[in-house]
Amino acid sequence: MKKIAMNGDQAIALSWKQIEPDVVASYPITPQTIIVETFSEYVADGLVNTEYICAESEHSAMSVCIGASASGARTATATASAGLAFMWEVLYVASGMRLPIVMVVANRALSGPINIHCDHSDAMGARDSGWIQLFGENVQEAYDNSIMSFRVAEHMDVRMPMMTCLDGFIVTHSLERFEPLPDDVVKSFVGPFKYRRSLLDFKNPITMGPFDWTDYYFEHKYQQVEAMKRVTPVVNSVAKEYSKISGRDYQIIEPYKLEDADYAVLAMGSTAGTLKEMVDELRAEGKKVGSIKLRLFRPFPHAELAKMIEGLKGVAIMDRAVSIGAEGPIFPEARSALYEAKERPRLTNYVYGLGGRDIRPEELKYVFNQLIHKEGDTVNYLGVRK
Amino acid sequence: MANEKASELPEGGMIIEAGSSRKYLTGDWRSKRPECDELKCTNCLICWIYCPDNSIIVKDGKRVAFRLTHCKGCGICANQCPAKAITMKDEVG
Structure with a gap:
């Protein structure tokens, strides 16, 4: 199909228009707002049959999604930053009740000090909330991830809520050329929503979300642990099927020029794109370097990552977040x-880009050079004025 | 004590049969049990109205017994009884 130009948020809204979820409940928050704003226009213009509910907060938006999903509706929402934090309590309700809600998260720093980037x-x-978490690098991937997420979350082996993440502003607000799929192709790829049980099935009355005491709670948590183990094969099979309709291949963790590399840098989100450019530049200088894009964070691909980096001399892990302490x-x-x-490589950590601080190509080059020269502490803070 | 394994349970804590609360014997929780002085009881049935656990058994318009399988021993019946016929006694053992 023809390439068009849209920002990441508009591309997500377009994917929803093609999927037509039964219910979208949301509360606007930067940098996600364009998603629900654009989608609400589709609803107002009668282009989709979705029941669109403007909630009074993110806590309520997720609660509405829980009710909708429990009743047997395909449900989607979007949020970011403080909005996601405000949902925290009900995120666990959604996953604990095994509701396949799809949520787009436009990654943004948390206050305080207040920051929107x-x-x-x-x-x-x-x-740790029991949600599947998938990260995208650019507008194309954000669009593709959005479509694939419904298939993964709703898969009968999974039945878990899924977050598809894209970098706030860097991807949400940047105009990029990307290739959407035709509406009918997306519709038939996603297919009709299926549920095992519905609260509105009056012939088979059930109770959802009852009090779960010491004698059962642990078993239900263990069910989630087991279900999460079934996610990776489903993500892979959905991606394989998606590549047939799109021509685009996605893996849960993607190596770039790693075959003969001695050193590699790993990142999630848009930085993975910049890394590839740096690898090309350093390769031109004769340096044996590669990079890794991590797409699936939950469940974490421990075995796949170990296999990919075992035997390398040095690997730097880029983290756009910090667990203080x-x-x-x-x-x-x-x-x-x-x-x-x-054969364990030397492993170092680079915390970078907090609050939207730009990560520049020369900084990534600096990380590669630190790896090559065995420099840097175990945990480094890149680009901060100490 | 429950003995179903995680793999045998409906996902997400769902209860897939109706009326299953009958099987949940909340009477296990009780530390005090209600006792009724039949001479004082006027069969006003206020205890039946107030009981949160449907544990006042009524037959032919008269209170005949307590359903001790589900009575949690909350004491609301004893508190509300206008004839002071119901008293709460310690469970022994």
């Missing part, structure tokens, strides 16, 4: 992944 602190705060959130996952590896 990109980092991954919001999504990282929800990493520890390190960046990806770093401990990567270190844990390597524990059983025979």
Whole structure:
């Protein structure tokens, strides 16, 4: 199909227009607002049959989504930053009730001090909530992830809510050329919504969300643990099917020029794109470097990552968030992944770009050079004035 | 004590049968049980109205017994009884 120019938020709204969720409940928040604003225009213009509910807060928006999904409706929403934080309580209700809600998160820093720009602190705060978390690099990927997310979340082996994340402003507000799929192709790829049980099925009355005491709660949490293990194969099979209709291949973790590399830098989101440019430049200088784009953060691909970086001399993990009192959130996952590896690379962590601080190509080059020269601390703060 | 495994339970804590609360014997929680002095009871049925657990058994318009399988021992019946016929006694053992 013809390439068009849109920003990331508009591309997401377009994907929703093609999917036509039964219910969208939301509350606007920068840098996500364009998604729900654009989509509400589609609703007002009669272009979609979606029931669009303007909630009075994000807590309410997610609560509406929970009710809608429990009743057997395909449900989507979008949020960012403080909005996601405000949903925290009900995020666990959505996942605990195993509701396949799809939520777009336009990654933005958390207050305070108040800031509206990109980092991954919001999504990282929800990493233990039982939601699947997928990150995209650019507008094309944000659009593609949005479509694939419905298939993953709603898969009968999964039945879990899913966050699809894109970098606030960097992707949400940047106009990019991308290739959408035709409406009918998207519709038939996503297919009709199926549910196992619905609250509105009066012939088969059920109770959802009852009090779960000491004698059952642990078992229900374990069910979520087991279901999360089934996610990766589903993400892979959905991506494979998607590549047939789009010509675009996605993996949960993507290597770039890693085959003969000695050093690699890993990042999530838009920085993964800049990294590829830097790899090309350094390769031209004869340096054996590569990069890794991490797409799936929950469930975390420990085995896949270990296999990819085992035997390298050095790997830097870029974290656009910090767990104050520890390190960046990806770093401990990567270190844990390597524990059983025979040949462990030197692993360093670079916390960067908090509150939307630009990550410039020369800074990434600096990280590669630090790796090559075995420099840098275990945990580094890149681009901060100390 | 429950014994179903995680793999045997409906997902997400769903209860897939109606009326299953009958099987949940909340009487296990009780530390005090209601007792009725039949001579004082006027069968006004205020206890039946107030009981939150449907544990006042009524037959032919008369209070005949307490449903101890589900009575949690909250004492509302004893508190509300205008004839002071119901008293709460310690459960023994």
